[in-house]
Amino acid sequence: MTTTAPTLAGAEPRRGRADPFGAVRDSLAIAGRGLIALRRVPKLLIFSTIQPVMFLLLFRYVFGGVVSTSLIGVPYVDFLLPGVFVQTSVFGAIGAAIGLATDLQTGLLERFRSLPMAGSAVLAGRTVADLARNVFVVALMVVIGFAVGFRVHTGPLPFLGGMLLVLLFAYSMSWVFATVGLLVGDPETAQAAAFPVMAPLVFASSVFVPVSSMPGWLQGFAEHQPVSVTASAVRALSLGGPTASYVWQSLAWAAGIIAVFAPLAVWRYRRV
């Protein structure tokens, strides 16, 4: 058997950096890898859903009693669920940090970097796989939410729009945690490093309680940070009320986070 070069003329452009379809193909190959892992190791999916389900049930039944309906104007479960959808997506995005740190540690990223593939594809593929998982997790949370009394006050279309907003925001957070994972380089540290990024965003927010119940110095941050803004947008889309301002702010946050962290993560990827 005689082996010749893969192709002689034009081998370089075929896989050159300028080929956008090449980058998409490479990203899909990497995303496929992530989805196979999800299917083959169901405990990944199970454990990534247990935590948000517990949060939902704890807040619904433990704290639900102390948040008075007169303060928020609707039953607490209706207030809580839009926030929980957002919180779930932020927790889930930590998977990108852990996954990439693991690939870095096992040498898989070095192998990818020695291949003639698009440099951005490893990260783009990973975040797309996370997005697919989030579709499943958010759908599950919606089902459980309805089972524990959550009701949409607007209509199916605004609610669906709210869920798309949650997924977009989750996608932007995947890039944040991808950057964290590549910076720290091992899965245990990635998990530990993700917490201080995530905790203030999730807890100093309007996810669980109205911002107006917080001390004044915290309200400024809690009102405008991306998790609160997105939770308020999703809340407006499912409960009614003025939506446009929150939706635009949430879209702007997601776009801004991707615009900053995607190049940062790719930059870091090329140097790990």
Place this chain on the structure above:
Amino acid sequence: MTVTPIDPFASSPWRRSTPGDQAVLVEDLTKRFDSVMALDGIDFAVPPGSVFGLLGPNGAGKTTVIRILTTILRPDGGHAEVLGIDVARDPAAVRHVIGLAGQYAAVDPNLTGQENLRLIGRLAQMAGRDLRARSAELLDRFDLAGAADRPVRTYSGGMRRRLDVAAALVTRPPVLFLDEPTTGLDLQSRGELWQMIRELVAEGTTVLLTTQYLEEADRLAQRIAVVDHGRVIANDTPAALKAHLGSTVIELGMGEEARAARALELLAASLPARPEREAATLRLVSQDGARVLIGVLRSLDDHDLTPATLAVREPSLDDVFLSLTGRRAEDAAGDGHQPQEGAQ
């Protein structure tokens, strides 16, 4: 299967040598990590279709050389090329002609063996039919056909390492880099991997491998560069290195230093090369181990200096170092790769 020297990038603007030169050429390569000079002016050349061994202790700079040649790391200074393509100026072109198997089995434990190979092939834009045939061929050849559809997490360490090497070969690279390919393998798996490397080279692949084992470099490589603190301290054929060194190492434990010193004086007078003394132990290296051993023991016994312990063995990396540098091989920091445990 024959592989003719491949030159797919004759038109690359950074190409400066002509086909038929060295498969890998490294000139005065330097790399610094913070305050550590990981590479302090490395030079060597690998002729096409041969195995070249980089031999040295942990931290000598071997992995840094491999990472620069596989475009993972940029050099600070000097020049490196693979098949005439400059790794710093045209890394994308270099990636088309190389395969890399690193120190740790870099395969996805959740994918099956077959899926791992196909993922690598897809990322290298191989055509579907060719890729299916190629991955089946490699799984068969690396004795993994029976495990092709099992997730890699169920593989043994040896199987993972074989799959890792197979993954490096999916694209039929003319130049293959193997970074400590047999570290952590049992003796049988090591022998199998050596055999596979020989077969690849017989087919025309050029292999650059790093190792900490003199025996491994000796068995596989046509030429060995000994690396220490980011420099090449010897570059020769295994036969010449061993001729310089001697083929047998004899270690005599004399029990106490005074006796060892007396024995040293006695033997230095009668032997062509002066033995080394380290505390109460004498070490001598010889081309003619059996005859020297008999003479040494007889002479020591005559003077009432019978050794307390005796070891006769093949030379190790340590002995090469002692012979070349006058000191033992020591692990150094700054080889530039993160500690990566648990991949086995």
